[in-house]
Amino acid sequence: MASKLAQASWTTFDWAFQPFFTLVTTFIFAPYFTSAVVADPVTGQAYWGYTQTVAGIAIALLSPVLGAIADAAGPRKPWIFALACLTFAGCAVLWWAVPGIDGGMLFGILAAITIATIGAEFAIVFNNAMLPSLVPPERIGVLSAIGWGIGYVGGLISLGLVLGLFVLPQVPAFGLDKATFDAERMVGPLSALWLAVFILPMFAFVPDQKSRGVAIGAAVGAGLRQLGETLRGLKHYRNVVRYLLAHMIYGDALLAIFAFGGIYARATFGWDLLTIGIFGILLNVLAMTGSFIGGVLEPRIGSKRTIALAIVMMIVGILGILSIGPERIFFVIEVAAPAPDRGLFASPAEHAFLACTLILGLPFGPAQASSRSLMARLAPPGMVTEFFGLFALSGKATAFLAPFMIGLVTDLTHSQRWGLAVVLPFLALGLWLLSGVKEPKAH
Numbered sequence: 001m002a003s004k005l006a007q008a009s010w011t012t013f014d015w016a017f018q019p020f021f022t023l024v025t026t027f028i029f030a031p032y033f034t035s036a037v038v039a040d041p042v043t044g045q046a047y048w049g050y051t052q053t054v055a056g057i058a059i060a061l062l063s064p065v066l067g068a069i070a071d072a073a074g075p076r077k078p079w080i081f082a083l084a085c086l087t088f089a090g091c092a093v094l095w096w097a098v099p100g101i102d103g104g105m106l107f108g109i110l111a112a113i114t115i116a117t118i119g120a121e122f123a124i125v126f127n128n129a130m131l132p133s134l135v136p137p138e139r140i141g142v143l144s145a146i147g148w149g150i151g152y153v154g155g156l157i158s159l160g161l162v163l164g165l166f167v168l169p170q171v172p173a174f175g176l177d178k179a180t181f182d183a184e185r186m187v188g189p190l191s192a193l194w195l196a197v198f199i200l201p202m203f204a205f206v207p208d209q210k211s212r213g214v215a216i217g218a219a220v221g222a223g224l225r226q227l228g229e230t231l232r233g234l235k236h237y238r239n240v241v242r243y244l245l246a247h248m249i250y251g252d253a254l255l256a257i258f259a260f261g262g263i264y265a266r267a268t269f270g271w272d273l274l275t276i277g278i279f280g281i282l283l284n285v286l287a288m289t290g291s292f293i294g295g296v297l298e299p300r301i302g303s304k305r306t307i308a309l310a311i312v313m314m315i316v317g318i319l320g321i322l323s324i325g326p327e328r329i330f331f332v333i334e335v336a337a338p339a340p341d342r343g344l345f346a347s348p349a350e351h352a353f354l355a356c357t358l359i360l361g362l363p364f365g366p367a368q369a370s371s372r373s374l375m376a377r378l379a380p381p382g383m384v385t386e387f388f389g390l391f392a393l394s395g396k397a398t399a400f401l402a403p404f405m406i407g408l409v410t411d412l413t414h415s416q417r418w419g420l421a422v423v424l425p426f427l428a429l430g431l432w433l434l435s436g437v438k439e440p441k442a443h
Helices: 004-027 029-037 041-073 077-096 103-133 137-167 182-198 200-205 216-236 238-269 273-301 303-322 348-361 364-378 384-396 401-413 416-420 423-435
Strands: none
Touching (some): 004 029, 004 077, 004 103, 004 137, 004 200, 029 041, 029 103, 029 238, 041 238, 041 401, 041 416, 077 103, 077 200, 103 137, 103 364, 182 200, 238 303, 238 348, 238 364, 238 384, 238 401, 238 416, 238 423, 273 303, 273 348, 303 348, 303 364, 364 384, 401 416, 401 423
């Protein structure tokens, strides 16, 4: 097993990548894109959904192939480096996402978001595959939860930096101009810089698999052959297949909630950047707290039950959020509309929204951390990266479907609420499939 330094350094991967998910795809850039870069929020949500669809299809098609190739070749770090460079480049380009762009420039921004997402999600495949070699089986869930929790701390701190440097001061740092949305655009380069700095401990101190001396071309051929054999032999891994199907469904819902939660909140209440930034900090605190609670809970009740509990909480939270509008809570209770000059989260509807966010935010971390640790326990020895590629595939095979359905339903109904409601059947079906998975006991 790896040293304590190596284990701690492995968790910096989540810390390094989390600002991309927190600042760009969830709380700052995504709501800005849908409300300002694209003037119509409904059209913006649809565009964002279609962008995530393209990324999901690419990841679904290539994740298991890359995993099989990496298993044949051995080392994972070179792949992580190349993929991190893609995310870095995609984030850096977002500085040029000014309001009102169209045509080729708009396409370029959408392409940058897609490339950054693909790089991050592929890198996660290879980082996850390192987990079983770092700790004994009974410690996998704990280290996985710590990694997710530390990632949320990184997201929290990055949000705090954005608010402290660019939003709260009358004159933002570095001469940025609030009138031209510099703070919203700056989160792209900030995420890129954060990634470049904080991923270094993982490269420096985490041991990698030794090279098997296989040339790239031979590794591609061997990897594809192994993938074909694995797919043909999945009938011998029925328990793992059921789990992969469950993860495919509920993982799709998780990604959609992350991608569209901030967009929905901003559109519902008209929150400004400061308000949605504080909301993001709150949600990250909840997810971080939930990750550490999950790390304590999982050794006692198991990975499967931890995931199931998290899914149930998310269903309740989403139902609550969808029941709330500016002048109505729980579908039928009428409340006073938010006043234009109200304080922070001052209206009754916003109070109810935050209460539902508490139920929704806590299980995010445990759902993801325990999913990773359960996959590490289920993966056959010697095929870890390949099965983590299939795990990524299961999280992405229909990842294009939920964003596409959200975009399509939003387009057809002209309602962001009905668009977001798409996630509920995904969560329910994933929970049912998970109930039939047999979890191996940790030794």
